[in-house]
Amino acid sequence: MIEEKDIIIGETHLEKSPIGITGFDDITDGGLPKGRTTLVYGSAGSGKTLMAMEFLVKGAQKYDEPGVFIAFEETYDELAQNFASLGFYLDDLVAKKKLIVDYIHIDKNEIEETGEYDLEGLFIRLGLAIDSIAAKRMAIDTLEVLFSGLKNETILHSELLRLFRWLNTKVVTAIVTGERGETSLTRYGLEEYVADCVILLDNRMAEQIATRRLRIIKYRGSKHGTNKYPFLIEEEGISVLPISLGLEHEVSTERISTGIQRLDTMLGGHGYYRGTTVLISGTAVTGKTSIAAEFTKAACERGDSCLYFAFEESPSQVIRSMKSIGIDFQPYVGYRLHANKCFTAHGLRLGNTFGSYA
Numbered sequence: 001m002i003e004e005k006d007i008i009i010g011e012t013h014l015e016k017s018p019i020g021i022t023g024f025d026d027i028t029d030g031g032l033p034k035g036r037t038t039l040v041y042g043s044a045g046s047g048k049t050l051m052a053m054e055f056l057v058k059g060a061q062k063y064d065e066p067g068v069f070i071a072f073e074e075t076y077d078e079l080a081q082n083f084a085s086l087g088f089y090l091d092d093l094v095a096k097k098k099l100i101v102d103y104i105h106i107d108k109n110e111i112e113e114t115g116e117y118d119l120e121g122l123f124i125r126l127g128l129a130i131d132s133i134a135a136k137r138m139a140i141d142t143l144e145v146l147f148s149g150l151k152n153e154t155i156l157h158s159e160l161l162r163l164f165r166w167l168n169t170k171v172v173t174a175i176v177t178g179e180r181g182e183t184s185l186t187r188y189g190l191e192e193y194v195a196d197c198v199i200l201l202d203n204r205m206a207e208q209i210a211t212r213r214l215r216i217i218k219y220r221g222s223k224h225g226t227n228k229y230p231f232l233i234e235e236e237g238i239s240v241l242p243i244s245l246g247l248e249h250e251v252s253t254e255r256i257s258t259g260i261q262r263l264d265t266m267l268g269g270h271g272y273y274r275g276t277t278v279l280i281s282g283t284a285v286t287g288k289t290s291i292a293a294e295f296t297k298a299a300c301e302r303g304d305s306c307l308y309f310a311f312e313e314s315p316s317q318v319i320r321s322m323k324s325i326g327i328d329f330q331p332y333v334g335y336r337l338h339a340n341k342c343f344t345a346h347g348l349r350l351g352n353t354f355g356s357y358a
Helices: 048-062 076-084 090-095 120-133 153-169 261-266 288-302 315-323 347-354
Strands: 006-009 012-017 037-042 067-071 099-103 137-141 173-179 197-206 209-219 229-234 237-240 306-310 342-346
Touching: 037 048, 037 153, 048 067, 048 076, 048 090, 048 099, 048 137, 048 173, 048 197, 048 237, 067 076, 067 120, 076 090, 076 099, 090 099, 099 120, 120 153, 153 173, 288 306, 288 315, 306 315
Parallel strands: 037 173, 037 197, 067 099, 067 137, 137 173, 306 342
Antiparallel strands: 006 012, 197 209, 209 229, 229 237
């Protein structure tokens, strides 16, 4: 578990709040800027609301940091039902005073703009929610609904800037979500300049395959990964693949069997190093799948948990085919990882089951 850490820049320290999302805290070198505001933007269905809520839920569960979620699009009941499918039980956190979800209904048809206006009433409402549970985190979802009925761009930009500054004065680590703009990064073209951290979530179709990418556009005062990182929305939330982070990881000297005695002999009598990646290359029917199956069987027999992803055959086909060469996966197959179990999954089924594929 990644703990809060200080990043030393000259004589100053930039504190981080770990977001709790697998892989994300790695590419940000510790999480989001603590006590500052992060903008998460993207098109519809890109995962903005999920990231904002997961930030609060994981903060309450893992780091004992209460949070406030301000919703402009979905009611509390709708949010509670949607996130229960991911194992995020909002009712429990609300009962423990670890979370407040405040739905604010705004209908632009009910708004008549005249003269100047400000967000002072909203600030009072947010401040009361923060103080009531001593919140350390906040999420506002989304800016477009908040300003949907307002046309005066000068005042709108002024209030946007004031909102971000007000959040910083409350010393809460905040996520604000926004829609992607047509001619600028965001709808109003200002949010990305006043936020301390800006994250783009991208969801697109390429050759009938949905792909999700995450990119950190900027991060004031901290090093961070600059690539587009693939991510998944799974049954337990968001998972980011932190590729290209350098080669400073620790390695194991332990050796594990390949499952084939003579191949172990060729590898010094001990097999592969644990934690390494082995590429088996060859033309069709040269035995690539069989070698992988022997390795999987040996892992299961040792009592190791194992993931077997097949992109050409279904799980039942793999089990049937391997029986012809004396490998019986059936006693080890399960749908969850447990001790002494082997899990078999079809690669494309993974995408269909969890709603995304990368």
